[in-house]
Amino acid sequence: GQQLNQSPQSMFIQEGEDVSMNCTSSSIFNTWLWYKQDPGEGPVLLIALYKAGELTSNGRLTAQFGITRKDSFLNISASIPSDVGIYFCAGQYGNQFYFGTGTSLTVIP
Amino acid sequence: DTGVSQDPRHKITKRGQNVTFRCDPISEHNRLYWYRQTLGQGPEFLTYFQNEAQLEKSRLLSDRFSAERPKGSFSTLEIQRTEQGDSAMYLCASSSTFLAKNIQYFGAGTRLSVL
Numbered sequence: 590g591q592q593l594n595q596s597p598q599s600m601f602i603q604e605g606e607d608v609s610m611n612c613t614s615s616s617i618f619n620t621w622l623w624y625k626q627d628p629g630e631g632p633v634l635l636i637a638l639y640k641a642g643e644l645t646s647n648g649r650l651t652a653q654f655g656i657t658r659k660d661s662f663l664n665i666s667a668s669i670p671s672d673v674g675i676y677f678c679a680g681q682y683g684n685q686f687y688f689g690t691g692t693s694l695t696v697i698p
Numbered sequence: 699d700t701g702v703s704q705d706p707r708h709k710i711t712k713r714g715q716n717v718t719f720r721c722d723p724i725s726e727h728n729r730l731y732w733y734r735q736t737l738g739q740g741p742e743f744l745t746y747f748q749n750e751a752q753l754e755k756s757r758l759l760s761d762r763f764s765a766e767r768p769k770g771s772f773s774t775l776e777i778q779r780t781e782q783g784d785s786a787m788y789l790c791a792s793s794s795t796f797l798a799k800n801i802q803y804f805g806a807g808t809r810l811s812v813l
Contacts, residue, residue, distance in 0.1 A: 622802075629806070629807075629809070630806050631702070631704075631804035632741065632804045633804070634801060634802070634803065637799060637801055639799065677740050677741075679740070681800075685746075685754065687743070688741045688742070689740050690738070691738070691739070691740055
């Protein structure tokens with residue numbers, strides 16, 4: 590299957606700081622998605638990207654679909670305690686979705 | 699608004715037993731996906747249905763696993779002769795190909811523990 594490398598694996602930040610995480614792949618994807626997962630729950634969609642170069646915001650979240658179609662990044666500005674969780678990137682190719690290994694975010698009040 | 703619903707939320711079973719999980723997708727979503735997620739990993743694709751047809755299966759789906767979606771609405775995932783390695787979170791997601799953007803929405807998952 591497709592391999593998505595997500596980094597960093599974990600982050601510990603102070604409340605109010607900005608966060609940046611990224612996802613790279615050896616393969617091209619048609620769609621990039623970013624999800625957040627809380628413990629014991631399913632992933633919740635944050636942002637979906639459909640075109641190379643696309644930059645999309647959702648409140649304090651901004652994500653970009655890389656020009657090469659092999660990477661994407663997610664930024665969170667002015668982090669708050671409820672941003673805590675695991676963030677997953679996912680790439681779509683054909684009818685299948687491939688997920689990264691996740692970035693665990695801890696926000697220290 | 700009813701999202702994707704999965705039942706049960708937790709299942710503890712002994713090795714060798716059979717288990718069955720149910721997923722109710724968002725109504726009118728024609729696609730339904732099953733994923734498996736182990737600790738520290740992202741979801742891994744198992745299989746998906748379009749309406750009642752099972753269109754794709756991952757190599758992760760051994761012959762002990764079977765999924766059905768008989769009427770194109772809810773789906774079941776059965777694991778026969780469970781093994782300890784089957785312990786994981788089993789996630790269901792649904793989407794609609796009739797919408798411009800085929801976005802997947804996930805349920806809360808069924809956590810399986812095989813003792």
